[in-house]
Amino acid sequence: MLKLLVAGQGNSRTGVMIPIPQYPLYSAALAELGAVQVNYYLDEENCWALDIKELRRSLEEARKHCNPKVLCIINPGNPTGQVQSRKCIEDVIRFAAEENLFLMADEVYQDNVYAKGCAFHSFKKVLFEMGPKYSEVVELASFHSTSKGFMGECGFRGGYMEVVNMDPAVKQQLTKLVSVRLCPPVTGQALLDVVVNPPQPGDPSYKQFIAEKQAVLGNLAEKARLTEEVLNQAPGIQCNPVQGAMYSFPRIEMPERAIKLAQAEGQSPDMFFCMKLLEETGICVVPGSGFGQREGTHHFRMTILPPTEKLKILLERLKDFHQKFVQEYS
């Protein structure tokens, strides 16, 4: 998709708006293509919600030095685990229509929604419910993958994108571009077929399918709740609810001396924290700086994927370690 959309030189080079914190595949893909990365910040104080004012700020800023053409949304979010409200999605669609932006909706975590009151709303569905003023105009590509959801089949490499409102002549070029990469292995294609055609009521495997799906998602929901609960017990760690996806992105207090020591070692402060955590406890989490974060804030990302009993131990150790770390470097 990006290959098709990125063009121009200097001030006319394509800008692609991505959330910060972001899934680093986006910044890497943009760097590879020489596109201009246009950051918009998610609102941590508001459970990592997307704020239209911030989108506008980011777009206006970017227009001074590039040609922003694409707005990328990750919902539910990686690494931030937020689920966007329907109203927010409508606002984003209106914004894209007004500003003539191509929408890329990364919806690979669409089945991974856990928090009460949260629901997944697909951009395509909302777009079509907003009437022809939008549904016939706004260009959208949405993405899904067999590697997430309740399937978790990362190794099979199956996924799809659905493109709406693209000019048919351009779509023909897109098909050509995608065909050049040939196709994923048969197993990946077969799995994707199963994902989009799940067992239906009355089918022999229906009951078992529903039971397994509910068990996997119920277990993830329990671990999402547990992660938020335990991390927030630690003074100096603030963790937003893990509303969806498979991650939490807690904010950590970093003592001034640890920040100075990290700088002396040529490391970002959160990398310093993560390395000490790894060395002392064997727990491996990813520094927030790898995903982008507001200047002066420090985070790490962890998954909620370990088995529940292991996750409980891990969270307790992490909590204790942070407390010790703050004492040691204060």
Ligand SMILES: Cc1ncc(COP(=O)(O)O)c(C=O)c1O
């Ligand atoms: C937001 C997001 N989009 C896309 C992907 C890529 O998924 P796939 O396994 O299909 O390459 C990931 C994987 O972690 C992701 O978190």
